[in-house]
Structures are given as structure tokens and as C-alpha cells.
Amino acid sequence: MSMPAPRRVVFVNRFYWPDEPATAQLLTDLAEGLAAEGWDVSVIASHPGHAGAPRCERRNGVTIHRVRGPRWGKRSLIGRVADFAAFLVGALWRCIRVLHRGDTLVTKTDPPLLGVMLWPWAKLCRARHVHWVQDIYPEVAMAVDGGRAGRWLLAGLRGLRDFTWRHSTACVALGEDMAAFIRARGVARSQISIIGNWAPTGLAPAPADEVARLRWDWGLADKFVIAYSGNLGRVHDLDPVLDLAGQLRDEPHIAFLFIGGGAQHARLHQRVLDEQLRNVHFQPAQRRDRLATALGIGDLHLVTLLPSCASLVFPSKLYGVAALGKPILFLGPDDSEPARLVREYGMGLASQREALTTLASSLRQLSQNPVTLAGYGAAARQFAEHNGAFTSALALWRQALLKTRT
Numbered sequence: 272m273s274m275p276a277p278r279r280v281v282f283v284n285r286f287y288w289p290d291e292p293a294t295a296q297l298l299t300d301l302a303e304g305l306a307a308e309g310w311d312v313s314v315i316a317s318h319p320g321h322a323g324a325p326r327c328e329r330r331n332g333v334t335i336h337r338v339r340g341p342r343w344g345k346r347s348l349i350g351r352v353a354d355f356a357a358f359l360v361g362a363l364w365r366c367i368r369v370l371h372r373g374d375t376l377v378t379k380t381d382p383p384l385l386g387v388m389l390w391p392w393a394k395l396c397r398a399r400h401v402h403w404v405q406d407i408y409p410e411v412a413m414a415v416d417g418g419r420a421g422r423w424l425l426a427g428l429r430g431l432r433d434f435t436w437r438h439s440t441a442c443v444a445l446g447e448d449m450a451a452f453i454r455a456r457g458v459a460r461s462q463i464s465i466i467g468n469w470a471p472t473g474l475a476p477a478p479a480d481e482v483a484r485l486r487w488d489w490g491l492a493d494k495f496v497i498a499y500s501g502n503l504g505r506v507h508d509l510d511p512v513l514d515l516a517g518q519l520r521d522e523p524h525i526a527f528l529f530i531g532g533g534a535q536h537a538r539l540h541q542r543v544l545d546e547q548l549r550n551v552h553f554q555p556a557q558r559r560d561r562l563a564t565a566l567g568i569g570d571l572h573l574v575t576l577l578p579s580c581a582s583l584v585f586p587s588k589l590y591g592v593a594a595l596g597k598p599i600l601f602l603g604p605d606d607s608e609p610a611r612l613v614r615e616y617g618m619g620l621a622s623q624r625e626a627l628t629t630l631a632s633s634l635r636q637l638s639q640n641p642v643t644l645a646g647y648g649a650a651a652r653q654f655a656e657h658n659g660a661f662t663s664a665l666a667l668w669r670q671a672l673l674k675t676r677t
């Protein structure tokens with residue numbers, strides 16, 4: 272009796288191992304998790320740029336196809352567009368060679384509208400197509416762009432995106448708010464699966480002495496640290512954080528810590544210098560093997576979203592912070608999904624940007640109340656065990672992918 276052929280899935284995303292952006296870590300976990308269960312898994316991603324990385328290799332059961340191209344995105348907007356364009360062209364060429372009839376193609380949203388570009392080939396070769404929606408473009412671009420430049424083009428792309436959503440096999444949303452948005456664009460409820468992201472696999476609290484040593488090295492010993500770890504991107508509402516730091520500048524035991532870089536880093540750093548906010552500190556993004564130690568420094572972890580992006584993005588850093596049993600401060604719309612989760616599970620505080628004076632008072636009290644803080648941390652850990660575990664997400668992904676084959 273012959274054994275059934277393994278189920279074949281092809282993922283496409285700009286970043287994958289050894290790169291360490293959040294989308295790369297999530298995809299690496301999922302691809303290797305499926306491969307360990309016997310799936311035939313391929314990944315198409317950009318080349319990391321160093322000489323030791325081959326164009327094609329097999330790692331932990333996953334075949335990795337890498338697309339060479341520039342990495343100019345950190346230098347300018349034009350450089351970022353060039354990065355996107357080069358990857359889109361290279362990914363399409365790789366897809367033509369790798370994707371076959373009956374396969375399942377899963378496209379993430381880095382670069383934006385990746386699924387729109389690859390949808391025609393999926394249709395032509397009769398492959399199933401699943402959109403893994405990490406953020407919703409072009410609406411995100413429209414939300415963070417204060418002007419009207421290019422809005423007619425973005426609106427046109429939105430219509431094309433909606434068409435590919437509706438005529439693909441499925442869309443995977445990160446939460447209820449994103450799923451509701453996708454349904455509102457005409458996608459059938461039966462085509463939508465809700466699968467949240469998860470804490471990085473292997474993430475566990477770091478030894479206390481390592482955390483204490485890093486606190487000392489970063490000049491934060493004996494401080495109550497309110498930390499933000501992750502990309503300082505334009506969808507995150509970070510100016511109110513500095514407003515809050517300004518209100519708490521006369522509390523010498525309270526410090527704010529930003530770990531990471533991104534589009535807002537230079538502007539935020541300059542504002543800190545201009546306003547002489549000595550209670551605000553910056554550190555670069557940390558490697559995955561140092562992430563737990565860096566996160567351990569925070570007594571309270573910030574999660575933020577612009578009001579205009581509340582249904583377009585889900586801040587997945589919430590899962591990693593909760594997995595370490597860290598209390599959470601969500602700063603954003605009161606009716607957004609992260610705010611609801613923080614309140615429902617009792618993981619910390621949720622505040623709108625208009626209530627900073629009240630929030631500052633609450634933080635003064637919380638910084639002197641270790642019992643309440645410990646209760647928030649325990650609730651966060653419980654939330655992570657039920658909602659942010661990779662094993663649970665893997666099971667949901669397995670179910671969603673098998674559903675596309677029926």
C-alpha cells in the first residue's frame with residue numbers, strides 16, 4: 272500500500288531565517304512546525320545579504336529559496352520602494368518555478384500587496400492561495416499619510432486587493448477586528464480564519480542575574496522601567512509616550528525605555544534631546560537569543576496603536592510580553608481589540624491618548640505597588656498560555672490549510 276504524498280505548501284515573505292524581523296520569526300516557527308509534521312514546505316524570501324547564505328538550502332525540513340536584491344530601505348523611501356520592487360519581481364519568478372498545480376501558496380504582507388502580485392500565477396497554475404494578513408494595505412499607508420499624495424493610486428490598489436481577497440481560497444486574520452474589516456470588503460465569512468500570532472518559540476524568562484546585569488549596563492538599576500520593545504513604526508502612537516514621560520519627568524525612579532529602531536526613531540530621539548527628557552532611554556533592537564533578557568528589564572511593557580490603524584494592525588508584541596509574565600500598558604483606542612484583551616484578562620492598564628494625566632497618576636501609584644504589578648503579570652502569563660502558544664496556533668494553521676484542500 273503506497274503512502275499518501277505529503278501536503279505541499281509554499282510560503283512567501285520578504286524575511287525569513289536568519290533575518291530576525293517579527294514576520295521572519297513567525298514564519299520560521301510555522302514553516303518548521305509544519306515540516307516536522309510531514310508537510311512538504313518551501314519558503315521564498317529575500318537573500319540576507321551575507322556571502323555565507325546560499326540561494327537555495329534545506330534547513331529543519333524546509334526548502335528555502337532566496338531572492339537576491341538590494342537592501343536600501345533604511346536609507347530612504349525610494350530605497351524601500353526599490354527593495355519592494357526587486358523582491359516582488361524575484362518572488363514572482365521563483366513562484367513560477369516552484370509553485371505547481373494543487374499546491375497551497377501562502378503570502379504574507381511584506382512587502383505590502385504581495386498577494387496581489389502573486390495571485391495571477393496561483394490562478395494560472397491552479398494552486399490554492401491563502402492571504403496571511405499581518406497588516407492591511409493600502410489602508411495603513413493611507414492612515415499614516417497626513418497628505419493626499421498618491422491617495423487615488425492607493426484607492427485603486429485597494430480595489431485590486433479586495434478582488435484578489437474575494438477570489439482566493441482563504442484569508443487568515445490576526446484577530447476579530449481585522450476579520451470584521453476583511454468581511455466588510457466583501458470576503459465571505461467561510462473564507463476567513465482567525466489565527467493570532469504567538470510568542471517566539473523558546474521564549475522564557477531570563478535568569479534574574481542576567482536581567483540585573485543588563486539593567487546596570489543600561490543605567491536602569493533601581494528604576495521602575497516602562498519599556499517599549501519592537502519596531503518604532505508609523506502605525507504605533509509613540510508621541511503620547513513622550514508626553515507621558517514629560518509628565519513624569521520629576522519622578523526620578525520612573526524611566527522609559529525604547530528597544531528597537533524604525534521610521535520614528537530619529538524623530539523621537541531628537542524630541543527627547545530638545546525637551547531634555549532625561550528619563551527616556553534608547554537601545555538598539557536585540558537578537559532573538561537576547562530578547563528575553565531585554566524584555567526582562569521592563570516592569571511594565573508598552574503596546575500602542577494609532578487610532579486610525581486599530582482595525583488594520585494587531586500589535587503582536589503583546590504575545591511575547593505576556594509569555595514572560597510582564598504587565599502591559601496599552602495606549603490606544605478604548606474599543607480596539609488589544610484594549611479589550613488587556614481589560615478582559617486583567618493584564619495591566621489600557622488608556623486612550625486623551626487621558627494621559629490620569630494615566631500618569633496611575634503609573635505613579637503602580638510603580639510603588641508590587642502586589643498589583645505581580646497580579647497583572649500572572650494574568651498576562653495565563654493569557655499567553657491560552658492565546659499565545661505556538662502549539663495552539665500550529666493546530667489552527669493545520670486545520671486552515673487542510674480546509675483549503677476540501
